[in-house]
Amino acid sequence: MSEEIEHLNEPLTEAFRDRIGTVDEKGNRKWVYAYKPKGKFYSIRTFLSIFYFVIFFGLPFIEIGGRPLFLFNVPEARFILFGKVFWPQDFFIFGLTMVTFIFFIILFTAAFGRLFCGWACPQTNFMEMMFRKIEFWILGDAGAQKQLAKAPWNGNKIFKYSVKHIVFYALSFVIANFFLAYIIGMKNLEKIITEPFTEHIGGLSAIMVFSGVFYAVYAFFREQACIVVCPYGRLQSVLLDRNSMIVAYDYKRGEPRGHLKKNQEDGDHTGDCIDCNQCVRVCPTGIDIRNGVQMECVGCTACIDACDNIMDKIGKPKGLIRYASENSIESGESLKYTVRMKMYTLLLFVVVSILSFLLLTRKDVDVTIMRTPGIMYQEMGTDSIANLYNLKAINKTLQDVPLTLKLENGIGRIQTVGFSYINVVKEGQGSGSFFVILPKTAIKERSTHIVLGLYQGDKKIASAKTNFLGPIKVSD
Ligand code: SF4
Numbered sequence: 001m002s003e004e005i006e007h008l009n010e011p012l013t014e015a016f017r018d019r020i021g022t023v024d025e026k027g028n029r030k031w032v033y034a035y036k037p038k039g040k041f042y043s044i045r046t047f048l049s050i051f052y053f054v055i056f057f058g059l060p061f062i063e064i065g066g067r068p069l070f071l072f073n074v075p076e077a078r079f080i081l082f083g084k085v086f087w088p089q090d091f092f093i094f095g096l097t098m099v100t101f102i103f104f105i106i107l108f109t110a111a112f113g114r115l116f117c118g119w120a121c122p123q124t125n126f127m128e129m130m131f132r133k134i135e136f137w138i139l140g141d142a143g144a145q146k147q148l149a150k151a152p153w154n155g156n157k158i159f160k161y162s163v164k165h166i167v168f169y170a171l172s173f174v175i176a177n178f179f180l181a182y183i184i185g186m187k188n189l190e191k192i193i194t195e196p197f198t199e200h201i202g203g204l205s206a207i208m209v210f211s212g213v214f215y216a217v218y219a220f221f222r223e224q225a226c227i228v229v230c231p232y233g234r235l236q237s238v239l240l241d242r243n244s245m246i247v248a249y250d251y252k253r254g255e256p257r258g259h260l261k262k263n264q265e266d267g268d269h270t271g272d273c274i275d276c277n278q279c280v281r282v283c284p285t286g287i288d289i290r291n292g293v294q295m296e297c298v299g300c301t302a303c304i305d306a307c308d309n310i311m312d313k314i315g316k317p318k319g320l321i322r323y324a325s326e327n328s329i330e331s332g333e334s335l336k337y338t339v340r341m342k343m344y345t346l347l348l349f350v351v352v353s354i355l356s357f358l359l360l361t362r363k364d365v366d367v368t369i370m371r372t373p374g375i376m377y378q379e380m381g382t383d384s385i386a387n388l389y390n391l392k393a394i395n396k397t398l399q400d401v402p403l404t405l406k407l408e409n410g411i412g413r414i415q416t417v418g419f420s421y422i423n424v425v426k427e428g429q430g431s432g433s434f435f436v437i438l439p440k441t442a443i444k445e446r447s448t449h450i451v452l453g454l455y456q457g458d459k460k461i462a463s464a465k466t467n468f469l470g471p472i473k474v475s476d
């Protein structure tokens with residue numbers, strides 16, 4: 001049996017890093033015609049994507065106690081997480097939640113690379129598991145798509161492209177509606193859909209803008225969203241280290257690469273890569289994973305499936321491309337829990353603890369009490385002193401809260417101005433003014449600490465500490 005291995009491996013250079021994989025030497029966009037992957041990972045991702053789509057399209061319909069489960073009303077600075085309303089006054093909790101999320105992302109990325117991008121990112125799921133599959137269905141696999149692109153404009157080409165773009169826009173329109181539902185809530189979205197459009201010009205404009213953006217992303221911009229726009233993708237270079245888990249080509253096993261020839265015998269060459277290019281053909285970002293870690297790689301695992309199929313066919317063990325760290329490929333080390341990861345974990349634990357405490361101790365009614373500025377104190381009759389206070393309350397519940405006040409320490413009384421209680425409307429704010437009146441005999445110093453209890457009926461819902469100002473010496 002003759003030795004007919006064609007070794008094509010040229011010395012690996014870093015030239016491929018001079019530009020992104022979807023741009024040619026002249027700076028023009030290279031359209032990626034990715035072949036449809038087949039294999040274990042693609043099947044699992046397909047299954048999971050159905051789960052994600054059910055979640056994405058289902059969550060806006062779920063309510064807890066009359067409120068959406070999640071709402072991200074950025075224009076009104078009103079957020080609902082797990083049915084709990086967060087107001088601008090709760091912004092530190094929301095901010096801390098974001099910080100926790102970022103810590104989680106950092107830790108997760110340091111350990112598991114772009115696992116999120118490949119498996120859970122909405123952009124990857126919508127692009128690869130919805131729009132690209134529809135494209136395969138309408139235009140055929142990548143080979144057919146290339147041929148159609150080169151073909152002259154005839155009836156068949158016009159028909160197929162028209163169907164594709166109509167379906168893409170229709171889907172983008174549906175996604176835009178649900179996206180808006182996460183901002184304004186499903187009930188408000190239903191009003192936009194069912195009521196005269198003249199009453200919802202703003203909402204309809206938002207839907208049209210979102211539809212246009214989604215259509216542009218999935219029909220034209222595609223993988224560029226991950227490569228050029230996504231900040232998480234840009235952060236990879238600082239978050240990953242040589243122990244991070246990535247989709248990696250085992251160059252120790254694969255090189256020197258070379259085409260498999262007829263009559264090849266074992267031992268004819270040492271590398272398992274037969275340079276079939278299948279891993280490149282399925283890559284949705286148009287890169288060759290054999291060049292090493294690249295920022296364009298979204299960890300979609302398509303190249304793992306493609307290469308495993310080839311390894312099956314040529315009778316070699318799977319895993320020439322697999323999840324591994326750079327160190328594990330180089331030295332056979334397993335994934336390590338590094339000092340950096342330990343530090344991130346500690347920080348994450350601290351932030352999660354603070355966040356949990358803030359969430360558990362968060363009140364349904366927030367009250368701020370301040371002495372009325374510019375007024376020191378007033379004499380009430382011959383034996384008492386009064387201070388005037390302003391109260392502002394935020395009600396985060398779905399019921400109106402009639403607030404009454406009690407002095408919790410010392411002797412004295414409270415007299416509200418104009419009404420006997422302060423009504424705080426549901427999911428709204430209330431305010432009022434009241435006097436605290438203390439007998440002169442209770443005032444020993446210029447500033448006396450007092451504690452005010454706020455009650456809804458008999459139920460105490462909050463308390464507030466403040467100061468009561470009196471004359472310097474009154475009790476003699
Ligand atoms: S699919 Fe596997 S064998 Fe084929 S070129 Fe890629 S790494 Fe080499």
Ligand code: SF4
Nearest residue numbers: 283297298300301303
């Ligand atoms: S290199 Fe592999 S894992 Fe990375 S984007 Fe391309 S196909 Fe997906």
